[in-house]
Amino acid sequence: MSYDDDEVRWEVMTAFVRLGLAQGEKVMLFPDPWLPEAEVLARLDFTGRSTVTARERGQLVLSSMRGLIRPDLRFTPERQIGRLHSETSRAADEGFTGLRAFIDMRWVPDLNADVRVMMHRETHADALFDGRPYSEICAYDRRWFGREVLHAMDRAHPRSLLDRLGTLQSVRGADGSVRFIGDADARARHAFTTALELALSGTCGVRRLTVDLTRLHLLSAGCAGALIGLADQAEDHDLVEIRCDHVQARTLHRLGAGAVRRLTTTEVVRPC
Template identity: 65%
Template sequence: MPARDTGSDHLIPVQHLRPGDHAFVGYGDDEVRWEVVAAFVRLGLARGEKVLVLPCPEVPGDEVLARIDFPSRSTVSARERGQLVVSSMREVISPDTEFTAARQMARLREETDRATDEGYVGLRAFIDMGWVAALGADVEVMMRRETSAHALFAGRPYTEICAYDRRRFDRSVVTGMERAHPRTLLERLGSLRTARDPDGALCFIGEADVANQDAFTRSLKIALAHTAPARRLTVDLTRLHFLSVGCAVGLLTLAHQAVGHDLVEVRCDHGQRRMLRRLGGGTVPLLVLTEVVRPW
């Protein structure tokens, strides 16, 4: 029987965001920051959501639009029909001139309701926190908003990314905000990270593609060595946005060679399980494929 996702994942790729998610992303490079923005915008448009982008106030509007559109002008029609809106925090809280959490959250609730009334499945917002300095807002007030905004998300079709430039904020603020958000995003598209789940499972996050195949295989070999005394390894693939055939074959090969183990369990989504079985996963004696059903 398929296992059900508990929704406890903290670090995820941007492609795994779903309605109700409140996510943190940090950046320290002016080029890198646009990767998550562009992916977030395009995914929202494809899913029939309304998309609100509040970029860093210091970035010229023409550059924002060029970055979102790169490498084509595919978002022009979305802007023309009002599905994609590039705005600012100053406009969000207007006619107020001083930021208050209550005003901001009230407006975002209104915008979410307006989006669904207009026929969209929900609203997603990308908010670059550069607005804090631009409006002369108190950082402590901003932090309290970030940690008490649950009503914006619970049971509502609203998704938000808060982007923090590590060069603008004290390290303690960035660290605190990363911990406070229910979700943290990989900063770069195409990257691969590993983590240990509370139950000891080796979790892969991001892209297990050709560029990351060596790192993927190395992490599996290390995990097999560490779990030899327990004779059991659990691998979680469900936070991968992409799993290449090469990485999948490498996983099956190592599982087949894990003679010192009694069990290698692989938690995977439906597509990953189908790929692994087609590649011969059903013939590996120690391997158990556990399909995880996500709630979207």
């Protein structure tokens, strides 16, 4: 993830931590090294003291990159990856279902590390995840890292998070398809409809469009209805295929998708 708003960082970090604790995982936090520990704990426990018990039993651990690579003083990918590998095994031995880590990349200027060495680590860390119960978020403050680094890291990671929780993103495929990610709720209806109109306009020549909804967390009735209406009006298309999960398919059919001859729904398993 990348951010230039501290509230975004807190939102994502808190959600990531609480999901991990709920799933019985051990969670390690490597926050911005310039943040006081008391502020991090206060943010995690906002509206209550929900993480106190997890900290007491060792399920939630606040650490730092300096602490992780100790006794080494200089960062090397091998040292960091080796320690995270060991921590994953340790979490399993302690009875947790896995390990997840939230790493704020502000440790790079804190350790005066070479950005190129850090980027090499980010693109050569597959062994941490292969066959192992480990997950990780790397959080880049856009106020500290250059555009080239951010672009390279966005391409290097298998998943990039949205800028904020509850937002909508549309991605066009090379074949003209459109994939929606996030929440297609009432607030996002205009953006959702606009993206569909552009996708339909761009695929007139091939007369077919694939709309992928499988990475949506929410599909409102309003957005679903707009999709059906646009498909019904798309006379220059022979087929509009909607890839969706079971709940989305049920919503679409209840709103009349079955009456649109050029529209078809394909149910698929939601990707992890």
